[in-house]
Structure formats: C-alpha cells, structure tokens
Amino acid sequence: MTEPIESGHVDGYSRTVPELAAIISPDTSPTPEQSAIIGAGLEPTLIVAGAGSGKTETLSMRMVYLLDHGERLFGRPISPDEILCLTFTRKAAAEIAERAAARITSVFGADPARPPVSVATYNGYAASLVAEHGLRLGTDPDAATLTDAALWQIADAVVSQWSDPVDTAASVSTLTRAVSSFAAQTREHLTTPFEVRDWARGTLDGLAALPGARGGTALVNANGNPTPEANALKQLTTLIDLAPMAHEFLRRKREGSYLDFSDQVAYGVALADLDTVQAIERSRYRVVLLDEFQDTSPAQLRLFARMFGADHPVMAVGDPNQAIYGFRGASASALSAFVEQFGGAEHVSRRSLSVSWRNEAAVLAAANMVASALPEQGAVRVEPLRSTGQYLGRPEPRRAAPGVVAHMAQDLSDEADAVAAFIVARRREIGRSGVQPTAAVLCRRRSQFGSIVEALAKAGLDYEVVGLGGLIDTPEVAELIALLQVAHDPSRGDSLMRLLAGERIALGPRDLMALKDWSDHDADRSPGADRSVPGLREHARTIVDGLDSLPGPAWVSREGRSFTPEGLARLATLREVVRAIRQHTYLSLTETIAFAERAWCLDIEAEVSRPDGRASRNVDAFLDAARTFAAGAERATLGAFLAWLDAARDEERGLTAPVKEPEPGAVQVLTCHSAKGLEWDIVAVPGLTQGASTRGRSQFPSGAVPTVVSEDGRRRIMVKDSGWMSEAGQLPYPLRLDRDDLPPLDLGDVVDRASLKEAIEDFKAEAGAHRVDEERRLFYVALTRARSHVLLSGSWWTAAASRSAPSLFLAELRDAGVVDDTSWAPEPAEDAERPVREPAMALWPGPPSAEQATRRDLAARVREALDAREQPATAWEDLPFGRDIEAMLAERARRGGPAAAVPMPGHLTASHLVAMRRDRDAFARQLRRPVPQEPTLASARGTAMHAWIEAHYGHPTLWEPDAMLADDGDDGDDIAALRATFEASEWAGRQPSDIEVKVEMPLGGVTIRSRIDAVFPPGQGLDKVTVVDWKSGAPPPDADERAAREVQLAIYRLAWSAWKGIPLEEVDAAFYYVGADTTVWPERLLERDEIVALLRGE
Structure with a gap:
C-alpha cells in the first residue's frame, strides 16, 4: 500500500x-x-x-x-x-x-x-x-445512441403493430412504457426477456400446483376465480406477455444499429x-x-x-x-x-x-436528523455534516428569521400562499445585503405545481416551471395539446370540454347541454348503432363526433333543448379549426403543431396575454420537444407524440427536460428528483402531508403511511408496498444483480395458499420499509439544496374528504426541536369538515384586461383588413383547399410591396439576428409569414458534420452521419473528406468543456436563444475561454456577409459570458470552416449596446 x-x-x-x-x-x-x-x-x-x-x-x-x-x-x-x-x-x-x-x-x-x-x-x-x-463483440461501433423519445417511438411501433393477444387491459401508452422499461431493465441486469419469461412461468407453475382452501389451489379458488394471491402476482403473467414484445423491441434496435444507455x-x-x-x-x-x-x-x-x-x-x-x-x-x-x-x-x-461549504448549521441540523434514521450501508459509515462555521469554530451568520420553518396550513390554497409569502419575506431579508437571492420550490409530484405557480404569480413573483412534465401543464401549452388531441382522437371529450370552457369559445350551460343531446342523437343515427348491445352506442359516436356534424339552427332535442345562434357559431368556428388541422396532418409533426398554433391564433394570444414573452417561450419550448421527439424516427406520428406527452404527465420521475440556469429573479418550480446537484439560497418543500387514518394517503413520503409510536417514544412506521409487483414491466427482484440488497419474496417455504399469503404479506412489509428509506433520502436531498432558508410545509386538508396530518418527516423534525413551528396552524377538531372552495381551473387565455382587450381588438381588425383584400371569384373557392390557395395568392400580392411594420417577438435566435443584419425588410417579411426553407444538400451535409463532431468528442447524438447522406452519391465522400480535415485540425486534439449548449439571454427587451457548438477552456493553446462555431464550407468572400455572420459569434460570446459570469474580455470566439480548414478569428465583435441597437433598427 x-x-x-x-x-x-x-x-x-x-x-x-x-x-x-x-x-x-x-x-x-x-x-x-x-x-x-x-x-x-x-x-x-x-x-x-x-x-x-x-x-x-x-x-x-x-x-x-x-x-x-x-x-x-x-x-x-x-x-x-x-x-x-x-x-x-x-x-x-x-x-x-x-x-x-x-x-x-x-x-x-x-x-x-x-x-x-x-x-x-x-x-x-x-x-x-x-x-x-x-x-x-460483433456490435456496430458506429451505432447511434437514442433518446427516451426515440426509444418510445420504437416501442410504440412494436405495441401498435402487435397482433398476438395480451392478457392485460392496459392502454397502448401504458404497454409502450412497460415494453421499453422491461427491455432496458433486462439489459441493465444482464439477462434477457425470454429468461425472465421462463422464470415467471416456472414460478407460476410451481404455485399453481399448491393446494388452496376448500378444493381450490393457491392461485384459483374452488369457483374457478383467481385468488387474491394470484392477483398480487398478476405482473408475472404480464411479464410473460411482454417478453416477446420486449424481445422484438431489442431486435429492432439491433437491426437499426441503435443503442440506448442500458445497451x-x-x-x-x-x-x-x-x-x-x-x-x-x-x-x-x-x-x-x-x-x-x-x-x-x-x-x-x-x-x-x-x-x-x-x-x-x-x-x-x-x-x-x-x-x-x-x-x-x-x-x-x-x-x-x-x-x-x-x-x-x-x-x-x-x-x-463531512464539512458542508453550502449549508448553514440550522439546515444541517434538520438534514442530519432526517438521515439518522437511514439504515447503515455495511462497511460504509456516514458522518453527520458540519457547517463551515462549526468546522472553523466561528459563529453562524446572524439571521433575523429562523433558517428552517415547519408550517401546517389549513388547506392546499393556504399552503401555497404560505410558500409564496415565505419566499418574499426571505428574499427581502437576504436582499438587504445587496445580493439577489435565488429561490426554488421543490415538489414531490408535478400535480402540486398548479397551486404553487398560481400563488407565486398572485404574490408578484416571477417563476419558471422546469422540465417537460411542468411545461405541458402551462395554460397555453395545455390549450394547444387539447386542440391536437381533439383533432387526432374522437374519444378525447375531456380535451374538447377544456376548449369549450375556455375564453375563446366560452360555451354557456344551455349550449353545452344541447351539444350533449346532439351527440346522443347523432350516435343513435350513426350507421351500425345498436341499442341492444350494452356500451356499443356510447362508443359508436362521441361528443367530438357531434362537433364534427353540427345540426342546423332549427334543431331541437327530444328534451326540448336547442343551440343559441352565438353558441352554434362558436362551435362551427372550432369545428373548422379542427377540420383544418386534420387536413394538415400530412405535414411533419412540428409543422402540424405549428399550423395548429396559428389556426387557433395561439401566436396572437401569446403576445397579447403575456407581453413579457413567457407564453411564447413556453410554446416554443413545446415545439422544441416535438422536434426532439421527431428527430428519433423516420416518420413521427402525432398519435405517438400525444401518447408520449401523456406518459410525461403521468410519470413523476421521467421524460423531463434538463434543468437550466434560472432566469435572474425567477423562482424555479421543479420536482425533488430534478433538484439533485443544484442549490439555492431559499427552498420551499410543500406537500409534507399524510392521511390521519391508516388508510390515508401520503404525499411525502408517497404512499399509504400509518404512523405508530413505539415504547421508546420514537415514531415507527409500518408501510406496505408491492415493490416490483406494483407496475407492469418491472423486473422481479430475484432477477436483479442487486437482489441481495432488495426485499426478498421468499417462496421456498410456501406449501399452500395460506403460506403464500404470509410470504406476500412479509414481502410487502419489507418493500414498504425499503420505499420509505428511498423517500427519506429524497427528502434529505431536498433539504440540503438550501443554503440558508427552507420552508417545510403541509396542510390539514387536502383534496381528500378526510382530515390529514403532518407527514412522518415533518413530525420527526418538529418533535426533535430543530425547526421553528410558530406558524403552525391549529389542528382541526375530529368532527370538522373540509373547507369547501370553488375549484379553480387554469384556463388560457384568461379573462382579458382592458389593455389586452384593446390589443386583441386591434389584432382582429388587422387580420380582417388583410382578409378583406379582394381576389377574383373562382370555382375553387368552395373546395377544401380554397383557403390555402387564397392565402398563397394574397401572399404573392403582398410580396412585392415594402415590409409592413411587424412587432418584434419576445424571443429570437442568433440566426434571426444574422438575418436581420443581412436584410431587415426580408427578415420582417419572413417573420410576418414564415416560409419553411427548402432542404439543401449543403444543409444536410452540415447537419451530418455537426453530428460527427459531437460523436468525435464522445457526445451521444441522435444522428448517424453516414446514414443521413446514404442516398446522395458523392456526398458521402464529402463527409469523409470533412472528417479527415477535422481530424487533422488543431481542434480535434482539444477537449471542449461543453458541446451543443442551449443558452437564453435577455437583451433589449427580447430573449435571445443560442445553440453553441463548442466551448473550450483556457489551455490547449488557447489563452481564453473560446466559443467555436463549426461551418462545413469556406469563409464568405463578401465583407457584408462576413459581418452578418460575425453577429452570431458576438451573441454566443455575450451569452456565454452572461451565463457563466465570466468577464466578456475573457471570452473569445471563432469560426472553424472545416471545408477550407480555416479558423477565422474576427478582429472585433459587436458589444452588448451595439447588438441592442441592431435589434432596435438604429
């Protein structure tokens, strides 16, 4: 040694x-x-x-x-x-x-x-x-690494095309998730789907032979019905059905030369x-x-x-x-x-x-208390954390308010208000020192986001919901998703109701009831409707179908209800939009979504309802998610994308976007899992509530958690959890590599149904304790994200009818005296009833203010004026594509004229500013009516080259560069030449600190989005931090074009400086033109004020 x-x-x-x-x-x-x-x-x-x-x-x-x-x-x-x-x-x-x-x-x-x-x-x-x-190993060394979205599409294709019977009532999206998860777990634990199937069959066959009560067996009672024990083990049957599907999923990946991380x-x-x-x-x-x-x-x-x-x-x-x-x-x-x-x-x-340089002593006292109940890890000893002050023997910073506050509110609304008030108060205290404190709200589940962001907005706090799971619940994105769901799936009456209740349609009760009557009437008239078959009529036609075939104004239902003229007109408007979207599903996924956004006027509503650009940024982020999803498939379907979004909403811990640097002054709202590795000055952890009875549900720790007080006065808990038996596609613990550290399902001593029941109950008890330990570690992570101030809160009343109680973790900390509980609301009486509040639904756009109404009216007048330009009457006006032709003719008529005044959007890309520098009028025309750019071999070559450079630096990419140009003859040789040039260049031997980084920067009243190809730290022949943009061609000979391109570098340099807090003079920027093997270092790049002037047209 x-x-x-x-x-x-x-x-x-x-x-x-x-x-x-x-x-x-x-x-x-x-x-x-x-x-x-x-x-x-x-x-x-x-x-x-x-x-x-x-x-x-x-x-x-x-x-x-x-x-x-x-x-x-x-x-x-x-x-x-x-x-x-x-x-x-x-x-x-x-x-x-x-x-x-x-x-x-x-x-x-x-x-x-x-x-x-x-x-x-x-x-x-x-x-x-x-x-x-x-x-x-006979494996393709150039296999592409796929994202979760791309893997989902392969699994979705397998499930959608599967013809063999599956013994489960699960939806296609649930099966898709199960197949993908099951296949990945078999790879992670070095087994195969068919080995799992054989184990599951052997286990069930052995149990089926055991005797039961009164003539039955351990799995089937005397009446031929499954026993409760069989139902507990039903996932074994599901695994048997999933095994060939998972095998097919793995085969398709292998044949396509695709890998995921488990592979x-x-x-x-x-x-x-x-x-x-x-x-x-x-x-x-x-x-x-x-x-x-x-x-x-x-x-x-x-x-x-x-x-x-x-x-x-x-x-x-x-x-x-x-x-x-x-x-x-x-x-x-x-x-x-x-x-x-x-x-x-x-x-x-x-x-x-064991010395924490992040957390103050009060935070660590609470965190150490939480961690003390965790079981020891064999030979690994975990020392309690000490603060810097405790290590150095110096006093902790003096705080006017306690560092860790425990709070029980009356209900969820009060709790959310308390979170907002806590952040406002602590920001005010810390801000006195001249520092702008950072803050975050860490939720156990995304379902908590809605009430939190509502309270933050009410308190005047800017906020940022992190991750795709949070993005799809923002009002403007939820509205767009509902519209897409109605256009795609006639069974989505829930999505239609959201649209009907929104401000755009705002259908009254009379018209809603009339629409229901009409849908029922329409179902009776539909071909094949048979009232004698239970359930058939209900599924034959839906309320969405009723929208698609509205009656005339004179129609009256059997119940005597009819539509108002205004209501029928609004429904007709929605019907036309839905039909238009359906007619445009031949477009790519992102083009279909963009068309739906424009058809429903969401682009205008976004600008009107949120002049700060947040709504537009949310919609743009949603389109980015769609592009990422589409990038992993030859033909990404709208149905697969919507199913993936449903999974993102349902899955608390998966399908999330990366956490980005917070916008200055914004309170970040995210899940506890997403917060790992991050830190803030102020943190709030809401939802620390559990049911007061043994059947009550708990938010954090999640699950049913009855509390038991042992003889020594310390809280003990008894929790039952089904572990791997609770979800389709989970690999049974006995087949995992870490089986010795997981709760065992001991079937060795099982001889009959009674002993099987006992074995299952023992497993659920051990799995429950294991689950609470996992939740305790998650709570510890949430606590230790706070530097100085943390609020731990719950509420006496939740959505359940019965009264709730403080969660185990919150009660432990309060009993230990390591939190301030002066704001703890009194416990309601035993016979108290839950306070009733009017339920709130986040509708978008909300009721307009006077200013918003004025803007919307002006926008409508502009649109009417544009539409009123006369075109010659023709016979094709009545055809389905008449509107498209009218729009194209109107566009041609306008092309020759000067660019109309176009409002600057709240968000732009660096490429937009390059285009603005080239020709401001052309940029305005493109902004007013975007026209997709025709794909070129040069652009495909550039995309392939970027993908290869990413792979060169060990960065996983969705693209296979060779495959992208496989049918383009000599272009494959061009890529090979570009590769050879890059490998011989000065840049190939340097190691970047960052690859393909997305950075947003507020500038001149708009947000500039940048996607930086590579950033190199000082050293390796570089004096400064260097931002590099790869170009596949050669430097332009024209001076004006060179100046326009250099705007892009100037923005990247400025954005990186602002994002990392590096002085601008310590950041350099360059183009590397691979086609010419030339690095261009601009002599001078625009400064911040000059870029702002470009934005303003000065």
Missing part, C-alpha cells in the same frame, strides 16, 4: 499538499479530511462525501497531486489524460474539467501542448468502449471481461476517479470492477444519503458493494468529507 505524503519533499521534485494548495489559493487551505484524500496512496479508496462538501475541488486537487508526484507513485511522470474521471451529467463533467484545467495551469503553468484530464460521463465512457472495441453498459461489461480490452484501458488510464458513485447501477459497478480490478488505483466518491435514483436502476448499496468488489474492507481505504 502506497503511503500518502503529508509533509516534506521527495527527492526534491514533489510538493506537499499544503504547498500545492498555497500555490492555488494562498488565503485558503484544505481541511484535514481533504488533505488526506488529496494525498492518498494508490490503493482502491472510497470517499463518503456529504452534500456540499467540496468534492469537486478535492478531486481537482487530487489530480494536481497525482501529476506532481507521478514519478514517485508510478515510476514516471504521468500526463493529465492518463487520469480518467467519470461523473453522471455533462454539466458536472464540464465543471470538473474546467476546475481541473484551472488548477493544473495554476501549479504547472500554461502549456498549449498539455492534454486535458480525461473527463466524461459514465454513459459517455461506456459509449467510447463500444465505439472502440464493439467489433470484438452501452451491457456491452461495456462484456468488453471488460476481455483481457485485451482490460490491458488497453489500464495502460491508458493510470488512475480512475468515479464521482457520484451512489447513482451507479450494479452493472456499472461490475464493469469497473472487472475492467480495472482491486490492483488498480480507483477512487469512488459518493453519498449513500443521496442515492435517489433506484427507479433508474441505481443501487442504494453501491458504495458498500464497491468495498466488496474492490478487495473488501481490509484492502479498500475509506475516508470522508
């Missing part, structure tokens, strides 16, 4: 940890815990790093130490690229790479020839193994068993650092254990208290499993980071 060097020099060429730290920052020094880790030997090491404990800085210093002591530790100096550091997200990888580069430069000086540290994501490393060594890990494990691959990787990487190890899966642990083994310098860093991704395949026991698989407790060194 190599001993660490704490002090003194070794042969005059290595420095101590304090000396290295003093070079980097003379005013600060590492803690003893950090110093021990930085200067550790080369034996396998496990670091338990608590929340906010400075692990990124510690890892960066560890890299510096290894480079400085290379000859002593390895017998020769080592290069930075011989250090492999893996983490989970690209953002975290970029932060580590940037920090490491800065520290290395500080100690060893700038050296353009020095390669960077090899920093990547876990999935990126697995992908690189497949790319380099995949042929050893990459499975192939990586297989490659790690090959001696040749082991030798290459061990010689390539002399040291391995594994960050966020608590989030790794058992297969990933097996990959690293086999690839590097107990005799290689491997350091894993993680926190078992933050292991919250069990639903993604991660194992809460990953850290203890690391000790076991890397040589055991005698061989693996264990160290801790």
Whole structure:
C-alpha cells in the first residue's frame, strides 16, 4: 500500500499538499479530511462525501497531486489524460474539467501542448468502449445512441403493430412504457426477456400446483376465480406477455444499429471481461476517479470492477444519503458493494468529507436528523455534516428569521400562499445585503405545481416551471395539446370540454347541454348503432363526433333543448379549426403543431396575454420537444407524440427536460428528483402531508403511511408496498444483480395458499420499509439544496374528504426541536369538515384586461383588413383547399410591396439576428409569414458534420452521419473528406468543456436563444475561454456577409459570458470552416449596446 505524503519533499521534485494548495489559493487551505484524500496512496479508496462538501475541488486537487508526484507513485511522470474521471451529467463533467484545467495551469503553468484530464460521463465512457472495441463483440461501433423519445417511438411501433393477444387491459401508452422499461431493465441486469419469461412461468407453475382452501389451489379458488394471491402476482403473467414484445423491441434496435444507455453498459461489461480490452484501458488510464458513485447501477459497478480490478488505483466518491435514483436502476448499496468488489474492507481505504461549504448549521441540523434514521450501508459509515462555521469554530451568520420553518396550513390554497409569502419575506431579508437571492420550490409530484405557480404569480413573483412534465401543464401549452388531441382522437371529450370552457369559445350551460343531446342523437343515427348491445352506442359516436356534424339552427332535442345562434357559431368556428388541422396532418409533426398554433391564433394570444414573452417561450419550448421527439424516427406520428406527452404527465420521475440556469429573479418550480446537484439560497418543500387514518394517503413520503409510536417514544412506521409487483414491466427482484440488497419474496417455504399469503404479506412489509428509506433520502436531498432558508410545509386538508396530518418527516423534525413551528396552524377538531372552495381551473387565455382587450381588438381588425383584400371569384373557392390557395395568392400580392411594420417577438435566435443584419425588410417579411426553407444538400451535409463532431468528442447524438447522406452519391465522400480535415485540425486534439449548449439571454427587451457548438477552456493553446462555431464550407468572400455572420459569434460570446459570469474580455470566439480548414478569428465583435441597437433598427 502506497503511503500518502503529508509533509516534506521527495527527492526534491514533489510538493506537499499544503504547498500545492498555497500555490492555488494562498488565503485558503484544505481541511484535514481533504488533505488526506488529496494525498492518498494508490490503493482502491472510497470517499463518503456529504452534500456540499467540496468534492469537486478535492478531486481537482487530487489530480494536481497525482501529476506532481507521478514519478514517485508510478515510476514516471504521468500526463493529465492518463487520469480518467467519470461523473453522471455533462454539466458536472464540464465543471470538473474546467476546475481541473484551472488548477493544473495554476501549479504547472500554461502549456498549449498539455492534454486535458480525461473527463466524461459514465454513459459517455461506456459509449467510447463500444465505439472502440464493439467489433470484438460483433456490435456496430458506429451505432447511434437514442433518446427516451426515440426509444418510445420504437416501442410504440412494436405495441401498435402487435397482433398476438395480451392478457392485460392496459392502454397502448401504458404497454409502450412497460415494453421499453422491461427491455432496458433486462439489459441493465444482464439477462434477457425470454429468461425472465421462463422464470415467471416456472414460478407460476410451481404455485399453481399448491393446494388452496376448500378444493381450490393457491392461485384459483374452488369457483374457478383467481385468488387474491394470484392477483398480487398478476405482473408475472404480464411479464410473460411482454417478453416477446420486449424481445422484438431489442431486435429492432439491433437491426437499426441503435443503442440506448442500458445497451452501452451491457456491452461495456462484456468488453471488460476481455483481457485485451482490460490491458488497453489500464495502460491508458493510470488512475480512475468515479464521482457520484451512489447513482451507479450494479452493472456499472461490475464493469469497473472487472475492467480495472482491486490492483488498480480507483477512487469512488459518493453519498449513500443521496442515492435517489433506484427507479433508474441505481443501487442504494453501491458504495458498500464497491468495498466488496474492490478487495473488501481490509484492502479498500475509506475516508470522508463531512464539512458542508453550502449549508448553514440550522439546515444541517434538520438534514442530519432526517438521515439518522437511514439504515447503515455495511462497511460504509456516514458522518453527520458540519457547517463551515462549526468546522472553523466561528459563529453562524446572524439571521433575523429562523433558517428552517415547519408550517401546517389549513388547506392546499393556504399552503401555497404560505410558500409564496415565505419566499418574499426571505428574499427581502437576504436582499438587504445587496445580493439577489435565488429561490426554488421543490415538489414531490408535478400535480402540486398548479397551486404553487398560481400563488407565486398572485404574490408578484416571477417563476419558471422546469422540465417537460411542468411545461405541458402551462395554460397555453395545455390549450394547444387539447386542440391536437381533439383533432387526432374522437374519444378525447375531456380535451374538447377544456376548449369549450375556455375564453375563446366560452360555451354557456344551455349550449353545452344541447351539444350533449346532439351527440346522443347523432350516435343513435350513426350507421351500425345498436341499442341492444350494452356500451356499443356510447362508443359508436362521441361528443367530438357531434362537433364534427353540427345540426342546423332549427334543431331541437327530444328534451326540448336547442343551440343559441352565438353558441352554434362558436362551435362551427372550432369545428373548422379542427377540420383544418386534420387536413394538415400530412405535414411533419412540428409543422402540424405549428399550423395548429396559428389556426387557433395561439401566436396572437401569446403576445397579447403575456407581453413579457413567457407564453411564447413556453410554446416554443413545446415545439422544441416535438422536434426532439421527431428527430428519433423516420416518420413521427402525432398519435405517438400525444401518447408520449401523456406518459410525461403521468410519470413523476421521467421524460423531463434538463434543468437550466434560472432566469435572474425567477423562482424555479421543479420536482425533488430534478433538484439533485443544484442549490439555492431559499427552498420551499410543500406537500409534507399524510392521511390521519391508516388508510390515508401520503404525499411525502408517497404512499399509504400509518404512523405508530413505539415504547421508546420514537415514531415507527409500518408501510406496505408491492415493490416490483406494483407496475407492469418491472423486473422481479430475484432477477436483479442487486437482489441481495432488495426485499426478498421468499417462496421456498410456501406449501399452500395460506403460506403464500404470509410470504406476500412479509414481502410487502419489507418493500414498504425499503420505499420509505428511498423517500427519506429524497427528502434529505431536498433539504440540503438550501443554503440558508427552507420552508417545510403541509396542510390539514387536502383534496381528500378526510382530515390529514403532518407527514412522518415533518413530525420527526418538529418533535426533535430543530425547526421553528410558530406558524403552525391549529389542528382541526375530529368532527370538522373540509373547507369547501370553488375549484379553480387554469384556463388560457384568461379573462382579458382592458389593455389586452384593446390589443386583441386591434389584432382582429388587422387580420380582417388583410382578409378583406379582394381576389377574383373562382370555382375553387368552395373546395377544401380554397383557403390555402387564397392565402398563397394574397401572399404573392403582398410580396412585392415594402415590409409592413411587424412587432418584434419576445424571443429570437442568433440566426434571426444574422438575418436581420443581412436584410431587415426580408427578415420582417419572413417573420410576418414564415416560409419553411427548402432542404439543401449543403444543409444536410452540415447537419451530418455537426453530428460527427459531437460523436468525435464522445457526445451521444441522435444522428448517424453516414446514414443521413446514404442516398446522395458523392456526398458521402464529402463527409469523409470533412472528417479527415477535422481530424487533422488543431481542434480535434482539444477537449471542449461543453458541446451543443442551449443558452437564453435577455437583451433589449427580447430573449435571445443560442445553440453553441463548442466551448473550450483556457489551455490547449488557447489563452481564453473560446466559443467555436463549426461551418462545413469556406469563409464568405463578401465583407457584408462576413459581418452578418460575425453577429452570431458576438451573441454566443455575450451569452456565454452572461451565463457563466465570466468577464466578456475573457471570452473569445471563432469560426472553424472545416471545408477550407480555416479558423477565422474576427478582429472585433459587436458589444452588448451595439447588438441592442441592431435589434432596435438604429
């Protein structure tokens, strides 16, 4: 075992940890815990790093130490690229790479020839193994990595085309999710769908032979009906049906040369068993650092254990208290499993980071209390966190208000108001120091978002809902989705009712009842309607069908109801819009959605109802989600996209968009899972409520949670959960690689139905305790996101009829006295009834203000004036496409004239400003009536080149560059030439800190959206942080065109400076024209004021 060097020099060429730290920052020094880790030997090491404990800085210093002591530790100096550091997200990888580069430069000086540290994501490393060594397994090394959306479409196609019977009443979307999840889990746990099917059949066959009561069996009673035990095990039958579908899903991926992350890990494990691959990787990487190890899966642990083994310098860093991704395949026991698989407790060194540089003492007191009830993880000990003040022995910052507040409100509305009031008050307090504090509301479920954002808006707080799951619930996007659902699916009467109740149609009760009567009447008249068959008539025609075939104004129902003239006219308007959308479904998915937006005038409503541009940005973000979905399929259908959105709404923890940097001053609203790795000054965690009875439902921890007080006075809970038996497509625990750490379903002693019932009940009890531990870790993560102030709240009354109670976690903290509960509302009496409030529905657009009404009236007049321009009467006016032809003729008539005044939208892209710089009038005409650009070979070539460059840097991409030009003859050769040029360029050997980054920047009253190709940190021959845009062609010879293009670089440079808080003069920007192998460094780029002037036309 190599001993660490704490002090003194070794042969005059290595420095101590304090000396290295003093070079980097003379005013600060590492803690003893950090110093021990930085200067550790080369034996396998496990670091338990608590929340906010400075692990990124510690890892960066560890890299510096290894480079400085290379000859002593390895017998020769080592290069930075011989250090492999893996983490989970690209953002975290970029932060580590940037920090490491800065520290290395500080100690060893700038050296353009020095390669960077090899920093990547876990999935990126697995992908690189497949790319380099995949042929050893017969796997396509150039296989494309698919997104969740693309995988959904493959699974949706399998399910939709499946002809064999399936013994389940699940919807197509539920089956699609189950097939995709089941297939991925079989890959993650190194088994196959048919192996799972065989296990499920064997288990059911064995149980079916056991005796039951009064002549039945364990699974079928004497009357031939399934027993309750059979129903508990019904997922085994579902798995048998899903197995061939999952097998077909995997086959289609394989034949299409597609991979997902589970495939990459499975192939990586297989490659790690090959001696040749082991030798290459061990010689390539002399040291391995594994960050966020608590989030790794058992297969990933097996990959690293086999690839590097107990005799290689491997350091894993993680926190078992933050292991919250069990639903993604991660194992809460990953850290203890690391000790076991890397040589055991005698061989693996264990160290801790227990000083939190983020959280104040009050927050940590609550967090440590929550974590104290978690079970121990084998040989892994978790030290309670200490604040910086506690470590340094200095007083905590003086606060006028308590740091952690526990609050029970009367009902959900009061609770939401309390959250908003808390943020307002704490912002005011912190803001006195001149700092603008950040704030977030962390919800256990997305269903909580609605009341929270309503309260934030009422309090005058700007807010930002994070993730696709939150985006689809915003009023303007929900309106657009409802319109698409009505156009696509006649059974979506719920979506039609949303449209009818909205301000656009605002149908009154009389007309609503008349529409119901008409739909019933229409169903009776429909061909094949048979009233003698129960349920057939109800499904023959729907209210959406009734809308499509409205009666004349004289119609009266059997009940004597009829439509008002205004109501019938409004319904006819909606009918025409729905029909128009159906007629345009031949367009691409995004074009169909864009058409629906315009047909329903959502673009105008967005500008009128929200002049700040938020509504427009939400719709644009929704279109971006549709583009991402469509990018993964040859023909993305509207039905598949809508089903995917339903899954995004239903799934609390999946299908989310990445969390972006908050807009200045905005309160972020997101789920607790999405908050991992982030931090704010102020955090609110609402929904800490559970049912007062043993059957009551709990929000956080989620599930039915009765509370029991034990003899020692501490709360104990008894929870029952069905674990893997609760959801279709879940892999049974006995077939998982981490089976020893999961609740067992012990069937070994089962001899009859009674003992089977007992075994199932025992399993549910253990699974319940396991679930609460998972929820406790999630609550711990939520708590530790707050630097100084946190509100933990619940309500006595929720949507349920019966009274609620504080959740287990909230009650524990209150009993321990580590929270302030002065705002705790009195508990209602036992016989109290739930307060009744008028239910609120977020309709969009809402009732117009006087200003909004004026704007809408003016917009309508403009539209009427445009429509009133006379065109010659022709016979085709009555045809279905007459409107389209009229619009095109009107457009042609207007083309020749000067550009009309066009209001500036609230959001623009960098490309928009380039177009504005080229020709402002042409840009205005395009903005007034967008015309899709015709695809060109040059644009396809550029897209393929960008995709290849992403793959070159280890960034997964949806595109397969070769396939994109497979039918274009010589263009494949062009791509090969571009590849060769890039590989020989100065940029190929440099490692970017960021690839394909989306950045938004408020500027001149609008929001500018940028998609930056690559950002390189200082070093590697670069003096500054450098933003680079790839171009496939050559620099334009025309000076005006060069100036127009440079606007794009100026915006990227300004956006990156603002986003990262880097002085503008420390950011450089360049074009690299691959076709000409030329890097263009503009002599001067526009400054902020000049770009604003361009926006204003000055």
